[in-house]
Amino acid sequence: MHSTDVRTLSASASTKKNVLYLDAYDSFSNNVISMLEENLDVKVTVLTVDSEWPNGDMRGFLRGFDAVVLGPGPGHPECASDVGIMNDIWTLKGEDLLPVLGICLGFQSLCLSEGLEIKRLPCPLHGQVHRISVLDKDIFTGIQDFEVTLYHSLYASTGCETLATPEDLDTDRFSESGNLSFLAWLSVKEADSVYRRLPMGARHKSKPFWGFQFHPESCKSDGNACKALLRKWWAASMEFNRTSEHVVRPLSKDKLISTLQIPDVQEILSRILDQLTAESSKTCFHRSLPLHGLYPENIFELFNTPGSPSVLFQSNGRFSIMSLSSPRTWRLEYSVPKKTFMIEELGTITNTTTYRDISLETLWQVLKHVMDIKKVTLGKDSIPFWGGFLGYFSYEMGLAGLSHPKTSPVVTSNAEDSSFTQEDETSAPDASLLWVERSIVIDNVLQTISIQSTREVDNQPGGWLETIYQKIEQFHSRTSQVVEIGHKSAALEQYSLLTSAERELIDQLLQGSTVKIPDETTYKSQIAECQEELKAGESYELCLTGETTITLPAIADARFRKLRPWLIYKKLKTYNPAAFSAYGSLGKVKIASSSPECFLIWDRTSTLEMKPMKGTVRKSPGMTLEKAKEILATTKEMAENLMIADLIRHDLYGICGSGNVHVEKLLDVEDYGRVYSMVTHVKGIVDRSTAKDSKHDSMAAYGLTTLQRTLPPGSMTGAPKERSCMHLDRIEGWKRGIYSGVMGYLDLGGSGSFSVLIRTAFSSSDNEDAASAPKPEVWRLGAGGAVTILSTPQGEWDEMITKLRTVVSIFEPAK
Ligand SMILES: C=C(O[C@@H]1C=C(C(=O)O)C=C[C@H]1O)C(=O)O
Numbered sequence: 001m002h003s004t005d006v007r008t009l010s011a012s013a014s015t016k017k018n019v020l021y022l023d024a025y026d027s028f029s030n031n032v033i034s035m036l037e038e039n040l041d042v043k044v045t046v047l048t049v050d051s052e053w054p055n056g057d058m059r060g061f062l063r064g065f066d067a068v069v070l071g072p073g074p075g076h077p078e079c080a081s082d083v084g085i086m087n088d089i090w091t092l093k094g095e096d097l098l099p100v101l102g103i104c105l106g107f108q109s110l111c112l113s114e115g116l117e118i119k120r121l122p123c124p125l126h127g128q129v130h131r132i133s134v135l136d137k138d139i140f141t142g143i144q145d146f147e148v149t150l151y152h153s154l155y156a157s158t159g160c161e162t163l164a165t166p167e168d169l170d171t172d173r174f175s176e177s178g179n180l181s182f183l184a185w186l187s188v189k190e191a192d193s194v195y196r197r198l199p200m201g202a203r204h205k206s207k208p209f210w211g212f213q214f215h216p217e218s219c220k221s222d223g224n225a226c227k228a229l230l231r232k233w234w235a236a237s238m239e240f241n242r243t244s245e246h247v248v249r250p251l252s253k254d255k256l257i258s259t260l261q262i263p264d265v266q267e268i269l270s271r272i273l274d275q276l277t278a279e280s281s282k283t284c285f286h287r288s289l290p291l292h293g294l295y296p297e298n299i300f301e302l303f304n305t306p307g308s309p310s311v312l313f314q315s316n317g318r319f320s321i322m323s324l325s326s327p328r329t330w331r332l333e334y335s336v337p338k339k340t341f342m343i344e345e346l347g348t349i350t351n352t353t354t355y356r357d358i359s360l361e362t363l364w365q366v367l368k369h370v371m372d373i374k375k376v377t378l379g380k381d382s383i384p385f386w387g388g389f390l391g392y393f394s395y396e397m398g399l400a401g402l403s404h405p406k407t408s409p410v411v412t413s414n415a416e417d418s419s420f421t422q423e424d425e426t427s428a429p430d431a432s433l434l435w436v437e438r439s440i441v442i443d444n445v446l447q448t449i450s451i452q453s454t455r456e457v458d459n460q461p462g463g464w465l466e467t468i469y470q471k472i473e474q475f476h477s478r479t480s481q482v483v484e485i486g487h488k489s490a491a492l493e494q495y496s497l498l499t500s501a502e503r504e505l506i507d508q509l510l511q512g513s514t515v516k517i518p519d520e521t522t523y524k525s526q527i528a529e530c531q532e533e534l535k536a537g538e539s540y541e542l543c544l545t546g547e548t549t550i551t552l553p554a555i556a557d558a559r560f561r562k563l564r565p566w567l568i569y570k571k572l573k574t575y576n577p578a579a580f581s582a583y584g585s586l587g588k589v590k591i592a593s594s595s596p597e598c599f600l601i602w603d604r605t606s607t608l609e610m611k612p613m614k615g616t617v618r619k620s621p622g623m624t625l626e627k628a629k630e631i632l633a634t635t636k637e638m639a640e641n642l643m644i645a646d647l648i649r650h651d652l653y654g655i656c657g658s659g660n661v662h663v664e665k666l667l668d669v670e671d672y673g674r675v676y677s678m679v680t681h682v683k684g685i686v687d688r689s690t691a692k693d694s695k696h697d698s699m700a701a702y703g704l705t706t707l708q709r710t711l712p713p714g715s716m717t718g719a720p721k722e723r724s725c726m727h728l729d730r731i732e733g734w735k736r737g738i739y740s741g742v743m744g745y746l747d748l749g750g751s752g753s754f755s756v757l758i759r760t761a762f763s764s765s766d767n768e769d770a771a772s773a774p775k776p777e778v779w780r781l782g783a784g785g786a787v788t789i790l791s792t793p794q795g796e797w798d799e800m801i802t803k804l805r806t807v808v809s810i811f812e813p814a815k
Pocket residue numbers: 543545597612613614615616677715716756758759782783784785786803
């Protein structure tokens with residue numbers, strides 16, 4: 001059992017009515033809460049289903065509320081740990097009775113408590129939109145049949161649900177069972193002349209209990225009908241309270257606020273603030289010049305020696321952001337299994353300090369403090385990065401931040417062997433960030449180069465900014481001189497992304513590499529395992545992935561060994577350009593990424609944006625955007641994306657609060673180079689005036705809190721996120737590491753941008769140990785896709801291979 005942790009989504013306390021929401025760890029809970037707060041004049045208080053009743057006194061606690069909503073969730077209503085304290089609600093009687101609305105799992109729990117059998121559907125309905133038939137009764141009075149989104153594998157059996165003709169469905173012949181009256185139905189055709197009639201809405205005949213099997217909060221449910229229905233439920237509930245003995249006495253606020261443990265971050269913070277970042281000022285000094293057709297990579301090569309700690313990150317197809325070293329450059333790493341926080345100073349002598357037994361919460365607190373205290377207030381407005389951190393967070397970092405990291409009841413069988421706890425020498429750190437005071441940002445749209453530094457001395461006449469400016473100008477004039485004296489093609493060749501000499505070199509350096517892709521039979525059996533969990537109601541969608549390893553030959557010459565990862569990146573960028581191409585060299589980790597997927601972008605004032613991608617079509621010969629749209633307009637593909645769209649809305653509502661999240665684009669098909677993908681675009685606005693923790697009300701802190709609460713990316717897990725992660729961890733049995741994590745920047749001006757690390761290869765082979773002979777270098781890359789109940793083993797295998805091919809082909813020498 002969890003100790004009581006009560007939270008609220010809306011920040012404003014007032015005379016509003018109070019609703020208690022019992023959260024069964026669904027990834028749509030915040031959507032339900034926002035729907036309640038946006039449409040009824042209520043304030044919602046949340047209690048997770050595995051909580052104890054505050055002070056062990058349910059009756060006393062419930063007296064503080066006008067109504068209770070039991071949310072949706074994974075699992076089965078018969079499983080005590082899935083529904084937890086929902087079960088207690090059905091024991092209420094007499095003056096303790098208060099209005100209750102059960103949604104999906106909550107509805108099934110109501111039906112179960114009234115003696116109905118909960119059965120499995122022959123084919124679960126996840127993310128599917130259907131029109132339900134409603135009776136003109138009770139809270140459905142005056143409401144016409146309407147479309148709703150469904151997310152269920154189980155249903156409440158009325159004992160007479162199989163029918164021969166659909167006509168039977170429209171009668172209200174079967175509208176009662178024991179104490180329940182059924183108010184809405186869905187007929188699903190199962191075979192010729194076999195229809196199943198599923199109850200979609202019910203109310204208790206003598207108690208103020210209602211329930212919906214559908215999800216009124218989904219962005220594809222008929223919003224107007226669902227709002228009208230909700231208001232009718234609320235009116236009926238208030239009428240009940242007016243005439244009943246249930247007296248609401250609002251709880252004192254103090255009782256609700258659990259104490260936040262502030263970890264001891266002082267030692268690490270003073271090291272960072274007093275020493276490592278002491279020379280970074282509040283201004284980002286800059287110089288700009290035109291790009292003149294150069295590639296960002298050409299400029300990166302001018303200032304970064306191969307293998308030195310550096311990052312090049314292209315954000316959203318527009319800005320290429322690169323780190324440049326400075327006298328006080330340093331970087332940090334955090335390891336989840338080891339609980340270590342490492343700081344490495346990168347001056348002339350590398351100096352490393354490791355802090356042990358550091359919690360994940362401490363890492364986030366340190367980052368928020370550093371970003372706040374070192375905030376930069378002046379810089380070139382059009383440039384989204386003025387300095388700060390560049391780097392990544394792993395998938396396991398996200399797993400460790402979930403509510404039940406590895407101790408969830410669903411993974412008791414092999415929790416100890418969970419891949420999440422494994423650690424070996426090829427493991428990459430879970431967070432790796434490079435502190436960047438000096439940077440170059442290229443605006444690929446305006447075709448400008450901005451040289452930037454937060455170090456005041458760099459701005460002096462003849463200082464670093466001028467020196468770099470001149471070097472780029474000289475580089476420009478070298479390029480254009482060659483062009484003028486008539487060797488145009490040679491010049492362009494020299495400064496193209498991958499020169500022919502480099503092409504030859506990388507081919508040589510890749511000779512003899514071996515590739516090990518996932519085993520087809522195993523992968524297909526994993527798809528079947530995923531579908532078993534979907535049928536059991538444990539998940540609505542599982543993003544299954546497999547690992548491919550590429551072993552590259554050992555290279556004796558250190559120069560070439562250090563150059564190879566960069567050439568791999570350049571080759572990847574050449575053949576697979578993507579909106580979030582990225583290169584990273586951070587300690588032993590090298591990353592070459594061609595991610596098309598935006599995870600999270602936030603600006604310096606108030607906007608957070610997420611763009612989950614789901615649904616992929618290969619650009620085979622003859623494939624067009626129009627055809628891809630047709631292919632992706634199927635129930636299967638739209639359901640896949642919709643589930644993640646609703647999950648992302650929930651994630652953003654958790655940060656922005658009710659009324660502040662909007663779907664800008666739903667299920668849009670776009671061109672992503674080698675594939676067409678379906679994307680959804682969700683925006684949230686934060687209201688900084690209501691920040692609960694006034695110490696951290698900056699956009700940087702909001703962005704970091706959003707990362708902290710929304711990792712790992714929902715598009716890489718499935719929904720509900722937490723339960724899906726637990727099953728994937730068991731089924732996949734490998735540590736995803738950097739794949740499925742996120743990469744990007746934390747800007748000292750307040751903004752941030754992170755991509756989802758897909759179509760990405762990385763290596764954490766430590767190859768720089770001078771004492772030992774050079775070893776082969778292992779690169780890892782993952783690929784996968786969302787498994788739903790409508791997936792086929794062959795279809796999913798093909799999709800995984802299509803995605804894998806976009807990156808693995810880079811490692812194959814030309815001949
Ligand atoms: C799992 C991958 O991609 C994820 C799954 C997608 C899908 O199921 O269509 C699309 C983009 C990503 O969110 C991958 O590329 O390896």
